[in-house]
Amino acid sequence: MRKILFVLALGYAVAAQAATALSAADAAAASELAKNSGCLSCHAVSEKIVGPAYTKVAEKYRDDKDAVATLTQSIQYGSKGKWGRIPMPAHPSLNADDIKTLARWVLSFDK
Numbered sequence: 001m002r003k004i005l006f007v008l009a010l011g012y013a014v015a016a017q018a019a020t021a022l023s024a025a026d027a028a029a030a031s032e033l034a035k036n037s038g039c040l041s042c043h044a045v046s047e048k049i050v051g052p053a054y055t056k057v058a059e060k061y062r063d064d065k066d067a068v069a070t071l072t073q074s075i076q077y078g079s080k081g082k083w084g085r086i087p088m089p090a091h092p093s094l095n096a097d098d099i100k101t102l103a104r105w106v107l108s109f110d111k
């Protein structure tokens, strides 16, 4: 019984990680997408510029199972009041797939 529980727990951990983990190729593509979409003029991975560091965003949403949906909304429609006084503008020209990729990429910076 204990062994079964252990296997189940392990399976869950792997599945949970797969929900946010990106392959190296996906991460490289997402990074390029972020650069081309202007994200990196306001954000950096590990320090605050205008917007929060992506490591901080990933840390804040670590245990939030709706994180991808929440961040997708924020990127698409903009966000204000969650991190400080400066709002993030909406990104209406990005398509839904790209926005989701960006959300998962941001969440991948949790250490």
Ligand code: HEC
Residues within 6 Å of the ligand: 034, 037, 038, 039, 040, 041, 042, 043, 050, 051, 052, 057, 070, 071, 074, 075, 079, 080, 081, 082, 083, 084, 085, 086, 087, 088, 089, 091, 102, 103, 106
């Ligand atoms: C003009 C500057 C600016 C640009 C461009 C920008 N951001 Fe932001 N971003 C911000 C600010 C400021 C915040 C904090 C907003 C708040 O306090 O709610 C933020 C917050 C976020 C958050 C956290 C949202 C949340 O719900 O907690 C994510 C994720 C994010 N940005 C990703 C992106 C991505 C991806 C792009 C490119 C498509 C991008 N940002 C472009 C300024 C910017």
